[in-house]
Amino acid sequence: MNAQLKTFSQDGDYKVADITLADWGRKELDIAEHEMPGLMSIRKKHAATKPLKGVRVTGSLHMTIQTAVLIETLKDIGADVRWASCNIFSTQDHAAAAIAATGTPVFAWKGETLEEYWDCTLDALTFTLADGTQTGPELVVDDGGDVTLLIHKGYELEQGDASWVNSASGSHEEQIIKNLLKRVAAERPGFWTRVVKDWKGVSEETTTGVHRLYQIAEQGKLLVPAINVNDSVTKSKFDNLYGCRESLADGLKRALDVMLAGKVAVVCGYGDVGKGSAASLRAYGARVIVTEIDPICALQAAMEGYEVTTIEDTLGRADIYVTTTGNKDIITLQHMQAMKDQAIVCNIGHFDNEIQVDALYASGAVKTNIKPQVDKFTFAGGNSIFLLAEGRLVNLGCATGHPSFVMSNSFSNQTLAQIDLWANKDVYEAKVYILPKQLDEEVARLHLEKIGVKLTKLTQAQADYLGVAVEGPYKPEHYRY
């Protein structure tokens, strides 16, 4: 980032790119509130009772305008909030400024280094009590699980298991985390144990983070109750699908102004994110090819008229590549070297390891920066590719992420999850929970009026015939929507 522009608060309690952007951010926050009826309705409902009153909440989630509305919602219902972004490119600086200007500690700017990123995460989870003690949050809002990871790894170290921290293997980023933990160990003895003592739960936003949670839980290592927000229908079937349908093309356009019609585009993965991505590209007149490992998703793609084949089979004829898998090494260096000249490569999955960016850098390809988050890599043979957002989320790195309305659904689930975790802090075990269907339906309901939907009401006789209550929930748990 442009060093001159970074703004630190006097008391060290925010780090944003430029605090003078706060006014602009506030104007956009006002607009966003209008598009986020779920959050506004939750604010209203809990205005008096303030169910999170005084609860320390750390958020690690893309510091966008929409997230700013989430933050202010959490504050409105009583929480004491600290925030970091969960991606080095995803912060909207005017959003961060607007939040910082209200006195909420926020540590995020667009274009952090990885070291800065993890420092910000640590800042966001460090609360200082009145007596000066440094401790952590009581609740965590996580997206991708970085806060959860940090606490678990820090705690593990303080519990005496230094094997991971001292291991040499792992990515460049892993090494940065290890260094940070060593530094904390030196500077703040007992910190993670204090953190874990007060920690009551985490709600996790995204497929990849949820996947991590289930893995930790299966290993019996999960320290707190967790709510899988991603698998609320009103999250994964909306944010992941309709959000990407809106924001993928936005990222591509702001990055390269490329004509999509007539292009051959490869979407790797046909989960919800892949479905939204493929639908968007096709609607622009691109010819979409899907790659899949799962035969069910592959058959779905075929039923929608997409060619389904391997990535190798597309090299030389495809113009655009988008990874959406949540898996690693989807696009390898060898793939990139064999692509059509000036192919565009990007990722819309949570982590940047879907594309072998490290290998690309190490390959000797010549990098030309076109503009922020848009780089051209030219290989020895003369061919080049464009890599967007250095392989990080293209919609957040090159555009502004998902629009407010769909995020209102996700963040309503987040807020309800936070309330639920706190309310049940003495009941829940250290497992992964999903919000009950009734809340899921409630979140949907809060968004209907804004867009003019009129719902039909069951008669009692119809409800009896179906064996459901008139007011829902309406579907069995296994229903897939």
Added chain:
Amino acid sequence: MNAQLKTFSQDGDYKVADITLADWGRKELDIAEHEMPGLMSIRKKHAATKPLKGVRVTGSLHMTIQTAVLIETLKDIGADVRWASCNIFSTQDHAAAAIAATGTPVFAWKGETLEEYWDCTLDALTFTLADGTQTGPELVVDDGGDVTLLIHKGYELEQGDASWVNSASGSHEEQIIKNLLKRVAAERPGFWTRVVKDWKGVSEETTTGVHRLYQIAEQGKLLVPAINVNDSVTKSKFDNLYGCRESLADGLKRALDVMLAGKVAVVCGYGDVGKGSAASLRAYGARVIVTEIDPICALQAAMEGYEVTTIEDTLGRADIYVTTTGNKDIITLQHMQAMKDQAIVCNIGHFDNEIQVDALYASGAVKTNIKPQVDKFTFAGGNSIFLLAEGRLVNLGCATGHPSFVMSNSFSNQTLAQIDLWANKDVYEAKVYILPKQLDEEVARLHLEKIGVKLTKLTQAQADYLGVAVEGPYKPEHYRY
């Protein structure tokens, strides 16, 4: 039906419309086999072991060409099969003839009366042992649950509970069932008890039938293990969705040759069947309006750009109505009376009570039959509507149902369920089961090659990263596809 054309076998072991249609049916069966790779693959795999060897199987499922391929698959793996249709209009007479001609007992023709329908169901579930004893099937393939209902109600009666059979309330059809049970009680004492003694399980095809099963199970009355085939992903997310996307318009076109472009079409319900129906109508250039009771499905419809409102709000401006809900009284007599002149009314849900057909008949509206399964009802005020297939499944009543390829998915699940029920007959309890995800993925896999899909294979490193096996299953149970 045209009485002259109905054909009974000499030994009473089939009733079809016209046995001379068998050759034509066989030609279409040959074509269908080519489109049903899942079933053909299962045949091949189990050709030697014949896992259903000698097992008595009753099927109650639309007697179409596709079902004929299912029947011959069950026979190929050893079963002793008897079959009826599960809808008075859904039989394809040449399919029934082709099956009857091979010596398989089948009792089905297009245009049965309700009395004939239930007699056929009884015929299909009556096996005569070598010693002349009349008994029932060991396994049931059900679609809508009519065989399951009949056995449960018959058994209840023989157990001494005559309350239902003697009750006066219920629809016209219910009365027919009661009469049948009384007749059986008189003619075949102890029959249902014998049936239940040998009965080992049922696999159920459709949303509505599954719903019935869960209700019976909740009441603790379920007599055998049941497999919910509907909720295999490769069934509900394919047959219900893509099947209807193909067959709804087919039914409308064969019925009335109506131009869909420019019309306003109302789809009641936005589950999988509604989603497929709405997509099809929109693709033809109709303006689709959706009605929903479930806020989540309603929000999905809105995200796809459909107007979502109540049926009352559409009266006078909509041209076509399609019910897809699995609920009753969706289109009432009052609705029909207030519709635009010459509106088209039809149902693609399993049962015909979605539209108040009885009330329509009782209303004094003048009925003009245009051709089989197409009737015009003219109200006193002069306005008229068209009712298709008397409110029964329009795709099966007015066209030929879903095409082979998608049914191959459903019926592969059915076949696997039958094999599974038999293999586990000593293990399973009287509960409702769903097939394991691995089988679901297997069914999908069997259909990929036919349409040229090339699947990507996980590396071991990728599988480890995801924490799954290279060969699957790939997704958690709660995954929604």
Added chain:
Amino acid sequence: MNAQLKTFSQDGDYKVADITLADWGRKELDIAEHEMPGLMSIRKKHAATKPLKGVRVTGSLHMTIQTAVLIETLKDIGADVRWASCNIFSTQDHAAAAIAATGTPVFAWKGETLEEYWDCTLDALTFTLADGTQTGPELVVDDGGDVTLLIHKGYELEQGDASWVNSASGSHEEQIIKNLLKRVAAERPGFWTRVVKDWKGVSEETTTGVHRLYQIAEQGKLLVPAINVNDSVTKSKFDNLYGCRESLADGLKRALDVMLAGKVAVVCGYGDVGKGSAASLRAYGARVIVTEIDPICALQAAMEGYEVTTIEDTLGRADIYVTTTGNKDIITLQHMQAMKDQAIVCNIGHFDNEIQVDALYASGAVKTNIKPQVDKFTFAGGNSIFLLAEGRLVNLGCATGHPSFVMSNSFSNQTLAQIDLWANKDVYEAKVYILPKQLDEEVARLHLEKIGVKLTKLTQAQADYLGVAVEGPYKPEHYRY
């Protein structure tokens, strides 16, 4: 056809398949009238003045329900009408019966031989005057130009030029026409000269027929004024495009019940018919490949996301082939032999020479008839293909053609063209005319109310700004819509 069922009238003035179908036909006519507001409005407007009073009109146009409404419109405004179909498979027998039953001479049934077809055409253009003289029509409604061809060729012969009639070359069908002309020459000396003397004009329906007309006109041989109805916007941009979007899939479904989702479909030609065909197949989930010779249309197809390649490039991977070109030899015998097993081959262009059907028959491939208009041809190597409607228009041969609403646009243009030709019979020269834009807009206007369209009205100031009249026409002649 089934000989027993063909019905001749006692006075020889109709030949239909079965006159007892008239009642059913009438019911469907009543329904169609409701969907054809343009024709009904023209009837009403000219009911009193009867601008075609006593004018002898011959029609050669698919004898469907929609055409029946056209015929009755022409009669309503005064014409003396005789009719034949313009394709051996396109007649709906109940439509023909309904027309015959009203006393209008009609000569058409589904499944004519080519000899019968041309005899019917001759019957339709033979009017017998009160004095017993045989003469011809004063106006012709043509579709494909067969009546126009017959009169021109007959007249040429009577003018002393027997070169064509006596030439040996030409297709099987051409030989049949030559034989007919020789027979007429023998039986009705001077007939064609009498016909031409009274003939005042022809309005032509379709791309191919119009193409023929321009060719004759360029050669200076056109005998009468002609109106190119095809190139009214409300014809070619509606009937050809939206009509095929509705009827292609209808033909495929009624023929083979094939699942379209997941299939690879090749559409040869991307004119209006190709555009409608491709859109329909894609909407069903087929993956559509387009072939084109015209770089502009090819680029349009690419912009819509279709793969555009040669037919040779698709052999072995495509499941369905549809020709829409108006050209010949698009699908050759060699192509068919190299197709994937059980590929489906059909044509939706006007003539059947787009597919090399003659060569297919001559190839020694074994033909198996599945049902009327559906044949399987098996090649020596074991591979087979399905040929629909023997290569004739699949939508009319295997289904019922375009729906009423879109045909109301086309036939309104036809009717206005007939009125215009008669009104200007002393003014127009023997050239090809197009209807003025004002009539084109009028035809559109007549169809708006039925589907609930509310038009915006220009203010005078806006009209002045644009330099148009408030009531139109609104666009320059070269505007493409």
Added chain:
Amino acid sequence: MNAQLKTFSQDGDYKVADITLADWGRKELDIAEHEMPGLMSIRKKHAATKPLKGVRVTGSLHMTIQTAVLIETLKDIGADVRWASCNIFSTQDHAAAAIAATGTPVFAWKGETLEEYWDCTLDALTFTLADGTQTGPELVVDDGGDVTLLIHKGYELEQGDASWVNSASGSHEEQIIKNLLKRVAAERPGFWTRVVKDWKGVSEETTTGVHRLYQIAEQGKLLVPAINVNDSVTKSKFDNLYGCRESLADGLKRALDVMLAGKVAVVCGYGDVGKGSAASLRAYGARVIVTEIDPICALQAAMEGYEVTTIEDTLGRADIYVTTTGNKDIITLQHMQAMKDQAIVCNIGHFDNEIQVDALYASGAVKTNIKPQVDKFTFAGGNSIFLLAEGRLVNLGCATGHPSFVMSNSFSNQTLAQIDLWANKDVYEAKVYILPKQLDEEVARLHLEKIGVKLTKLTQAQADYLGVAVEGPYKPEHYRY
């Protein structure tokens, strides 16, 4: 604009926002060249002959990256070029800088005042000969007709007709033009006469400018031959349609990040621009309503499933309004006052008078600037609307206009038109011409390879059958594509 950033060249021969942006502009120019195969191919073909050698060309066309490639193409084939933008918001400053840096005079920056805009136009058309004489271009590339207007009005004044210049009526912008002409009259006597003397022709880009040309020609006042580039198929059916399908949403997203799914969007006008706009919005899941005055276009919209109604009928229920008509006063102040709170209003037609922006300013509504080209207007009643790009082209004002590939088609036509005008300068009359179909097909052909299209080649026999040449052109003049 930000005054500090504006850069003037020392010799006064360019005015751009910031010449240091040239490097970035050049990088994007390099990328664009890859996407503009038509222009690159024309460069190559005429590299040796330089058909515009030494010809003075003035361009008035959005100064974007794509236009920069056009400018360099014109220079490559010999032209002496000066350039201005044709809209105050449409310049991409890095594109202008890149062009200025090569020594080509360019006068354009994003955010000009109207006075600056017209001064730039004058700068662009003022060539100074070696002897110091100020004169004008020999050829003009116009977009919207502003250069053509200025020359015609200036010439009219010098010919002694001062009526228009002295008239008081007209918009604010008209007054600015009049002032400019008075100033030129004072400072440069005889200038316009000199300009007209050398002026040989103009090629015009857009619907609105073409409309103006036909009006001037009809009045007999057109001074030079003009080529209507807009009505080349490869322009209007590509740029207008597919260009807007790509760039409208881009403008909306960059302006307000608004979720389009679920919104009700009104598209005023269903010409090519409206068709592209509606398709784009629908693809995002918006529910699109169309307004139209032309019954044919209205019927097209209905056939595509759009609701077609009046704008008045949408007030209170629509969220987004887009004007695409080329007409004025489409959205009035009264409309805006009655809209749903926070409705978004924008225009994608050439001129800004489609929305009553002047009346909005005069209404007393409170304007809040959110960010450049995004303003919120709050009415007395509390309701507000967002106005984008002050009613000017939203895709160019809020995003970067159409992508390169589609502009390569338009600009290939422009270049061919310039070559044609010069080659025929002694032949053509002062009329409006359209490029011959062969060139139109050639432009398409130049763009096929880039996107992998394989064209089918007619056989001689097929060409003969159609009566066309193997190499085209393939369609009659009236063909609509």
